[in-house]
Amino acid sequence: MEQLSTVVNINKLKHSNNSLKHESEGYINIIFSGNKTSESHRTILKTELIKENDYIHFDINVQFIFDSECSRCLNIEQINKKAKFNKKLSFHSLSDYEIDFYSENIDLLPIISEIIIKKMNFTYLCKKDCKGLCSLCGKNQNDYTCNHQEKNIKESPFSSLSELDL
Ligand SMILES: [Zn+2]
Ligand SMILES: [Zn+2]
Numbered sequence: 555m556e557q558l559s560t561v562v563n564i565n566k567l568k569h570s571n572n573s574l575k576h577e578s579e580g581y582i583n584i585i586f587s588g589n590k591t592s593e594s595h596r597t598i599l600k601t602e603l604i605k606e607n608d609y610i611h612f613d614i615n616v617q618f619i620f621d622s623e624c625s626r627c628l629n630i631e632q633i634n635k636k637a638k639f640n641k642k643l644s645f646h647s648l649s650d651y652e653i654d655f656y657s658e659n660i661d662l663l664p665i666i667s668e669i670i671i672k673k674m675n676f677t678y679l680c681k682k683d684c685k686g687l688c689s690l691c692g693k694n695q696n697d698y699t700c701n702h703q704e705k706n707i708k709e710s711p712f713s714s715l716s717e718l719d720l
Contacts, residue, residue, distance in 0.1 A: 560666055581594070591621075616669050
Protein backbone atom coordinates (compact mmCIF):
# COMPACT_ATOMS: atom_id res chain seq x y z
CA MET A 555 0.00 0.00 0.00
CA GLU A 556 1.23 3.46 -0.76
CA GLN A 557 1.39 6.33 1.64
CA LEU A 558 -1.66 8.61 1.60
CA SER A 559 -0.96 11.62 -0.58
CA THR A 560 -1.78 14.81 1.31
CA VAL A 561 0.06 17.32 -0.87
CA VAL A 562 -2.03 19.36 -3.31
CA ASN A 563 -0.73 21.54 -6.11
CA ILE A 564 -2.82 24.69 -5.84
CA ASN A 565 -1.56 26.56 -8.90
CA LYS A 566 -4.81 25.98 -10.78
CA LEU A 567 -6.81 27.16 -7.81
CA LYS A 568 -4.83 30.39 -7.72
CA HIS A 569 -4.86 31.15 -11.43
CA SER A 570 -7.88 29.63 -13.14
CA ASN A 571 -10.25 27.27 -11.40
CA ASN A 572 -12.32 28.17 -8.41
CA SER A 573 -12.48 24.60 -7.25
CA LEU A 574 -9.93 21.83 -6.95
CA LYS A 575 -10.46 18.18 -6.05
CA HIS A 576 -7.92 15.86 -4.50
CA GLU A 577 -8.54 12.18 -3.77
CA SER A 578 -6.14 9.64 -2.40
CA GLU A 579 -5.97 6.26 -0.69
CA GLY A 580 -3.18 4.78 1.35
CA TYR A 581 -1.68 4.53 4.78
CA ILE A 582 -0.90 7.35 7.17
CA ASN A 583 1.08 7.10 10.41
CA ILE A 584 -0.55 8.77 13.38
CA ILE A 585 0.01 7.85 17.01
CA PHE A 586 -1.99 9.44 19.81
CA SER A 587 -2.23 8.13 23.38
CA GLY A 588 -3.03 4.38 23.07
CA ASN A 589 -4.23 4.73 19.47
CA LYS A 590 -2.49 4.33 16.16
CA THR A 591 -3.18 4.08 12.49
CA SER A 592 -0.73 1.79 10.75
CA GLU A 593 0.72 0.80 7.40
CA SER A 594 -1.78 -2.05 7.05
CA HIS A 595 -4.85 0.17 7.42
CA ARG A 596 -6.16 2.03 4.39
CA THR A 597 -7.23 5.64 4.77
CA ILE A 598 -9.46 7.21 2.10
CA LEU A 599 -9.24 10.95 1.55
CA LYS A 600 -11.67 13.06 -0.50
CA THR A 601 -11.04 16.76 -0.63
CA GLU A 602 -12.46 19.74 -2.41
CA LEU A 603 -10.92 23.18 -2.10
CA ILE A 604 -13.05 26.12 -3.18
CA LYS A 605 -11.68 29.63 -3.54
CA GLU A 606 -13.96 32.42 -2.32
CA ASN A 607 -12.41 35.88 -2.31
CA ASP A 608 -9.90 35.90 0.55
CA TYR A 609 -10.95 32.50 1.77
CA ILE A 610 -10.47 28.90 0.89
CA HIS A 611 -13.30 26.59 1.74
CA PHE A 612 -11.88 23.20 2.76
CA ASP A 613 -14.26 20.29 2.37
CA ILE A 614 -12.29 17.29 3.57
CA ASN A 615 -13.69 13.81 4.14
CA VAL A 616 -11.56 11.10 5.67
CA GLN A 617 -12.40 7.45 6.21
CA PHE A 618 -9.86 5.68 8.38
CA ILE A 619 -9.09 2.71 10.60
CA PHE A 620 -6.99 2.70 13.75
CA ASP A 621 -6.05 0.36 16.58
CA SER A 622 -7.00 1.33 20.12
CA GLU A 623 -5.49 -0.30 23.16
CA CYS A 624 -7.82 -0.67 26.15
CA SER A 625 -6.22 1.28 28.97
CA ARG A 626 -7.24 -1.41 31.50
CA CYS A 627 -6.80 -4.81 29.82
CA LEU A 628 -4.49 -3.72 26.94
CA ASN A 629 -6.61 -5.59 24.36
CA ILE A 630 -6.31 -4.03 20.94
CA GLU A 631 -9.41 -3.27 18.94
CA GLN A 632 -9.74 -2.05 15.39
CA ILE A 633 -11.95 1.01 14.98
CA ASN A 634 -13.45 2.36 11.73
CA LYS A 635 -14.40 6.03 11.52
CA LYS A 636 -15.47 8.67 9.06
CA ALA A 637 -14.94 12.34 9.74
CA LYS A 638 -15.25 15.69 8.03
CA PHE A 639 -13.54 19.05 8.11
CA ASN A 640 -15.73 21.69 6.57
CA LYS A 641 -14.34 25.15 7.15
CA LYS A 642 -13.61 28.43 5.44
CA LEU A 643 -10.13 29.62 6.27
CA SER A 644 -8.82 33.02 5.35
CA PHE A 645 -5.40 33.17 3.69
CA HIS A 646 -4.07 34.57 6.97
CA SER A 647 -5.40 31.84 9.23
CA LEU A 648 -4.00 29.09 7.01
CA SER A 649 -0.77 29.41 8.94
CA ASP A 650 -2.56 27.86 11.92
CA TYR A 651 -2.31 24.65 9.92
CA GLU A 652 1.20 25.37 8.65
CA ILE A 653 -0.26 26.03 5.19
CA ASP A 654 1.29 28.68 2.97
CA PHE A 655 -1.17 29.65 0.24
CA TYR A 656 1.57 31.41 -1.71
CA SER A 657 3.59 28.28 -2.28
CA GLU A 658 2.86 25.95 -5.18
CA ASN A 659 2.03 22.91 -3.08
CA ILE A 660 0.17 22.79 0.18
CA ASP A 661 0.25 19.88 2.57
CA LEU A 662 -3.08 18.99 4.18
CA LEU A 663 -1.41 16.65 6.67
CA PRO A 664 -1.83 18.94 9.72
CA ILE A 665 -5.59 19.20 9.05
CA ILE A 666 -5.95 15.47 8.38
CA SER A 667 -4.00 14.61 11.55
CA GLU A 668 -6.32 16.86 13.55
CA ILE A 669 -9.42 15.22 12.03
CA ILE A 670 -8.16 11.74 12.91
CA ILE A 671 -6.85 12.57 16.41
CA LYS A 672 -10.19 14.16 17.33
CA LYS A 673 -11.82 10.75 16.82
CA MET A 674 -9.32 8.96 19.06
CA ASN A 675 -10.02 8.54 22.76
CA PHE A 676 -7.37 9.68 25.18
CA THR A 677 -8.23 6.72 27.42
CA TYR A 678 -9.99 4.00 25.53
CA LEU A 679 -11.90 1.20 27.30
CA CYS A 680 -12.91 -1.96 25.38
CA LYS A 681 -16.14 -1.89 27.44
CA LYS A 682 -17.43 0.25 30.30
CA ASP A 683 -16.95 -2.45 32.92
CA CYS A 684 -13.67 -3.85 31.64
CA LYS A 685 -12.15 -5.71 34.58
CA GLY A 686 -8.58 -5.10 33.46
CA LEU A 687 -5.57 -7.23 34.25
CA CYS A 688 -4.79 -8.99 37.50
CA SER A 689 -2.26 -6.83 39.30
CA LEU A 690 -0.43 -9.93 40.51
CA CYS A 691 -0.21 -12.25 37.50
CA GLY A 692 -1.33 -10.05 34.60
CA LYS A 693 -4.14 -12.33 33.38
CA ASN A 694 -7.05 -10.62 31.63
CA GLN A 695 -9.84 -10.63 34.21
CA ASN A 696 -12.55 -10.37 31.52
CA ASP A 697 -11.73 -13.92 30.41
CA TYR A 698 -10.64 -15.42 33.70
CA THR A 699 -11.08 -14.56 37.35
CA CYS A 700 -8.05 -15.06 39.55
CA ASN A 701 -8.67 -16.36 43.03
CA HIS A 702 -5.10 -16.20 44.32
CA GLN A 703 -5.23 -12.49 45.13
CA GLU A 704 -5.88 -12.58 48.83
CA LYS A 705 -3.26 -15.23 49.50
CA ASN A 706 -0.54 -13.37 47.57
CA ILE A 707 -1.27 -10.09 49.26
CA LYS A 708 -0.67 -11.74 52.63
CA GLU A 709 2.59 -13.23 51.43
CA SER A 710 3.85 -9.99 49.94
CA PRO A 711 6.85 -8.42 51.71
CA PHE A 712 4.79 -5.25 52.11
CA SER A 713 1.91 -6.97 53.90
CA SER A 714 3.27 -5.95 57.28
CA LEU A 715 2.69 -2.31 56.30
CA SER A 716 -1.05 -2.88 56.19
CA GLU A 717 -0.92 -4.05 59.78
CA LEU A 718 0.66 -0.82 61.00
CA ASP A 719 -1.69 1.67 62.56
CA LEU A 720 -0.81 4.89 60.76
ZN1 LIG B 1 -10.42 -3.80 28.35
ZN1 LIG C 1 -3.94 -13.18 38.81
